[in-house]
Amino acid sequence: MTSTTTTRVTEIVLPGPVEPDGLELRTRDLPAPAEGQVLLEMNATGVAFAEQQMRRGKYYDQPPFPFVPGYDLVGTVTATGPGVDAGLTGRRFAAVTKTGAWASHLLIDVTELLPMPDGVDAAAAATLVVNGITAWQMLHRIAKTPTGGTIVVLGANGGVGSTLVQLARHAGITVIGTASKRHHETVRELGATPVDYRGPDLYDRIRQYAPDGVDAVFDHVGGDGLEQSWRLLRRGGALVSYGTAATKDEEGNSQLPVLKLFGRIAAWNTLPNGRSAHFYNFWAGRRLRRAAWHGRLSEDLTHVLRLLADGSIAPQIAARFPLTDTASALTLAESRTVIGKVVILPDA
Structure with missing residues (x-):
C-alpha cells in the first residue's frame, strides 16, 4: 500500500x-x-570533500544556492510511492545523491537504491559508499594494478585514501602513502609505508622506496604537483587524478582548474x-x-561491503555528529x- 501522508523533515x-x-x-x-x-x-x-568545495561555491557542477548538501547516505525505506514494491518498506539501502543527504528524510527514485547487506553498521557503511566505490573503481577498473605491484596514494589518511590503501593491501599490492606525521602510525597500521606530504623532498623520498618507478599514483591534489606524480610512474604505469584540492581556496571560475587538468592529461596520453x-x-x-552505470555501482559497492563484513577492511570513522550539529x-x-570520514547521524 502506497503512502499518502506528509513527513516532517529536518534539513541542513x-x-x-x-x-x-x-x-x-x-x-x-x-x-x-x-x-x-x-x-x-x-x-x-557524512562529510566528503565535495561538500567542502560546495561550501565555497567551488564544486564543478554544484546546484545554485541555496540547497541541501549531502553526497551519499545509508537509509531505511519508510514509505513507497505508486508503482513501487511495498515490500521494500523497512529495508535498508545505500544511495548516492550528490546533494540532499544532509536531511532526516528524503525522497529518492527507487532505481537509485543500492543494496546493503544485513548486519553491517550504518555508520561504517556510510564511510564506504562513495569512498569505497571510488577507491575500488580507480584501483581495479582504471589503474588495474596487478598483484605484486606498487602504488602511491596521496592523502592516505583521507576518506578515499584510507579505503584505497586497504583495498590495495588486500589485493597484494605494496602501498606508499602520503600523510602528515601525526597520521604515520595509522597509515602503517592500514598497510602502507608513510611519507610526510609536507616534506620538501616528498617525491625524492617516494623514489627511495620505489627507485624503478611505481605502477600507479592516485592523486587528489592536482595543481603543480601533478607533474611530479606523473614522473613517478614506470613504463606501463597509470596516473589517476580524482581531485584538485591544491586549488580549493583559489578565487575565480571553479571549472577552470578542472579544464586545465583535462588538457594536461590529454597531452600526456599522446606521449609514446x-x-x-x-x-x-x-x-x-x-x-x-x-x-550500466548503476549496475557498476551496485557491483563495486557489494565487493567493498563484503570485505567490510568479513573484516578484510575496517571503516575509518573520524568522528560522529548529530544532524543538527553538521556545522x-x-x-x-x-x-x-582526521583519519577517514566524519559521519553524520540522526539526532537521538
Whole structure:
C-alpha cells in the first residue's frame, strides 16, 4: 500500500558561500513519495570533500544556492510511492545523491537504491559508499594494478585514501602513502609505508622506496604537483587524478582548474612512453548509459561491503555528529586533522 501522508523533515541548508557555522537548519513538510519514489529515513551520511568545495561555491557542477548538501547516505525505506514494491518498506539501502543527504528524510527514485547487506553498521557503511566505490573503481577498473605491484596514494589518511590503501593491501599490492606525521602510525597500521606530504623532498623520498618507478599514483591534489606524480610512474604505469584540492581556496571560475587538468592529461596520453593518465569522474557514463552505470555501482559497492563484513577492511570513522550539529562535522572535516570520514547521524 502506497503512502499518502506528509513527513516532517529536518534539513541542513547551504545558503551561499559561508563558513561552516553559516549552515542553516530548516524543517518542512515533505510530500508523500510520488510514482517510482521511496521515502528514505537517513541512518547515516557524512562529510566528503565535495561538500567542502560546495561550501565555497567551488564544486564543478554544484546546484545554485541555496540547497541541501549531502553526497551519499545509508537509509531505511519508510514509505513507497505508486508503482513501487511495498515490500521494500523497512529495508535498508545505500544511495548516492550528490546533494540532499544532509536531511532526516528524503525522497529518492527507487532505481537509485543500492543494496546493503544485513548486519553491517550504518555508520561504517556510510564511510564506504562513495569512498569505497571510488577507491575500488580507480584501483581495479582504471589503474588495474596487478598483484605484486606498487602504488602511491596521496592523502592516505583521507576518506578515499584510507579505503584505497586497504583495498590495495588486500589485493597484494605494496602501498606508499602520503600523510602528515601525526597520521604515520595509522597509515602503517592500514598497510602502507608513510611519507610526510609536507616534506620538501616528498617525491625524492617516494623514489627511495620505489627507485624503478611505481605502477600507479592516485592523486587528489592536482595543481603543480601533478607533474611530479606523473614522473613517478614506470613504463606501463597509470596516473589517476580524482581531485584538485591544491586549488580549493583559489578565487575565480571553479571549472577552470578542472579544464586545465583535462588538457594536461590529454597531452600526456599522446606521449609514446607506455604510461597513461586518467581523470576519475564518479558520474561518468550516467547520462548516456544509466542502467550500466548503476549496475557498476551496485557491483563495486557489494565487493567493498563484503570485505567490510568479513573484516578484510575496517571503516575509518573520524568522528560522529548529530544532524543538527553538521556545522561542527564540517569544521572538523576541513581541519585536515582526521583519519577517514566524519559521519553524520540522526539526532537521538
